[in-house]
Amino acid sequence: MPSRRETILRHLSRALLIPGLMALGAAQAQAQTRPQPQVLRAVLNTELQVLDPIVTTTNAARVFAYMVFDTLVSLDSHGGYRPQMLEGWQVSEDRLTWTFRLRDGLEFHDGTPVTAEDCVASIRRWAARDSFGTQLMRATTEMRVVDSKSFEIRLSRPFAFVVEALGRPGNQIPVMMPARLASLPASAPVPEVMGSGPFTFRRGEWRPGERAIFDRNPRYRPRTEPADALAGGKVVRFDRVELISIPDAATRLSALQTGEVDFLEIVPGDFIPALLRDRNITVSRPQGTDQIMSILQINHAQPPFNNLLLRRAAQQAIRQSEVMASLGLPENLTLPWCGSIYMCNAPGSTDAGTEALREPSLERARALLKEAGYNNEPLVFLHAQDSVTLNPTALVMADQLRKAGFNVDLRTSDYATVAQRRLNTNPVDQGGWSAAAVIWNGIDLINPIGNFGTGNNCVPGYPGSYCDPKMTELLRRYSEAPTPEEQRDLAGQIQAEFHSHVNVIFGGQFSAASAHRANLKGLVPFAIPVFWNVERQ
Structure with missing residues (x-):
């Protein structure tokens, strides 16, 4: 028979346990009735590896950028540029002074307000890496803070695309970040992710590759x-x-x-x-600028493509229909041929300078090889086997070049290795390269100043090292053209010079569904x- 002390302890335990069980039951019931978080799970084509959209041009970083950061100006579906973080802007009568004002209520993720000082510092950091930004800064005499919500850009000469530059959709995106971060060198990623965009990022839980x-x-x-x-x-x-x-x-x-x-x-x-x-x-x-252009990027700084005739021979060797067939896409997701550097079926499409390219010819390619005195020099072709788009297109392009008579040395690896090697400016026997299959998003090709195939003209370090003095002058004139009619005419001249100089070679336009x-x-x-x-x- 239990003692009086044991009986008291048993009742005390029950008295303590019952409220605890009741509390636990209430918590479980509350958890069951509490709405579960709504979660969207997505898989990108490439991995998110870099968290600073100023120092990389990968599409994963671009997706990241538009989630976490915000921009002053944004591109709409009709190719127009609208205020985003901005309330609006004013332009002086001579179009040399642009005044921008932020809208109310903008805050970084830590609760600090977005200021004009942050914007000026962010624009400078972006412009140090982006061709469009570089052109804007070359035309700028001063960029200054007016007050906490306003800043000015004062130009030394007309520049017709100030707003388009600030709304450039990539690849290096003019995102706004705190001045304390934007003031750091643009040659390395910022140490902290601090934006003002519609999402916050759980950096502490980030597992690259997972x-x-x-x-x-x-x-x-x-x-x-x-x-x-x-x-x-x-x-x-x-x-x-x-x-x-x-x-x-x-x-x-x-x-x-x-x-x-x-x-x-x-x-x-x-x-x-x-x-x-x-x-x-x-x-x-x-469709249109939402599609992708397959590109054969060629290295102008090293043989064989330091020779214009050999670049033109390669241009004649590439048949877009065969390259596009390698992707296995339905017919309505590819174009049979496109020669517009601004994308076909798009607002800026033009046929200027494409006459000799519509029917490429192996016979013409071989004749150009002979005229150039090609002596079977190796053409080191970089092939990214791990990409669903670059793997098949590279194999077809390499085969087409072989059939024309080029001595193609195919170097197969993953895309990260290809991307790194494309930065190597040495001769091919010292780790350099001759050609590589890449893809360019149509939204990056809208304006020739920001277009990868023209805007990086004579830019040191850009893969391919194309440099054409005539293109430099055309781009300057385009940047100052005051009317849409003059801009369209110069855009056509720029395209014709692009194809004549063979900056890169098109493999075809397609939809990445x-x-x-x-x-x-x-x-x-x-x-x-x-x-x-x-x-x-």
Whole structure:
């Protein structure tokens, strides 16, 4: 029989345990009734590796930039440039003084207000790395803070594209960050991620090659206009976005079909027919500047392509229809041929200077090789085997060059190795290169000052090292052209000179189709994924 002391202890234990159980039960019930976070899971085509969009040109960093940071001006779906962080701007009568004013309520993620000082420092840091920014700064005599919300850009000569420069959609994006970070050298990533964009980034939980997590920014004040490409109101409807790393393409597809992920940035061509038959999946069909241009980048600084005749021989060797066929895409996702450096089926499209390119000829290519005195010098061709777009296009281009008579030395590796080697300016026997297959987004080709194929003319260190004094003068005249008619005429002259000098060679224009679960509504159509406005229904 228990003692009196044991009986008292037993009752005391029960008295303490019952409230605890009741509290636990209440907590569990509350957890069951509390709304679960709405999470969107996406898979990008390439991994997020660098968190500073000023020091890299990768598309993953561009997606990251538009989530975490914001820009003064944004591009809309019609090719127009609208105020984003700005309330607006004023231009002096002589168009040499531009005054910009920030809109109310802009805050960085730590709660500090965005100021004009931050903007001036951010523009300077971006301009140190970007060709469009460099051209703007060359025309600028002074950039100064007027007050906490206003700043001025004073020009030494007319520059017709001030607003377009500040709204450049990439690859190095003029994002705004605190002056304490923007004042650091642009040659290295900033040590801290501090933006004012619609999402915050959980840097402490970032695992490159695994997962990157973003939360809706409660401090962000969207514009009141509807979302339109990069412009308008960036209203975030999900609590969290997770970028998931799934290297294998087939595994990505399976994850989308089972609902483990909601969005794939790029679907390999041979998977598209199966997805089109799946009522739970929607496949995009980008057009115009939302498409991609396949490029054969050639090194002008080293043999054989330091010889103009050999560049023109390679130009005649590349048949776009064969390159595009290698992607396995449906016919409505590729163009049979495009020669416009501003993309075809786009506002800036032109046929200027393309007459000799429409029907490439192996016979003409071989004749040019003979005229140039080509002596079978090796052509080191960089081939990224791990890319669903670069792998097949590179193999076809390399084969076409061989058929024309070039001695092609194919160097196969991953894209990271290719990207690094393209920066090597040494001869091929010292780690250099001759050619590489790359892709350029159409949104980066809209304006010749920012176009990769023209805007980097004579820029030291840019892969390919193309440099054409005639192009330098044409770009200067274009930057000062006061009317749309003059701009269009000069844009045509720039394109004709581009093809004549053979800065790069086009492999064809195509759509990199994305795919998402059909229950996602409100996805903003654009060349890169943007995750505002979208919701699950």
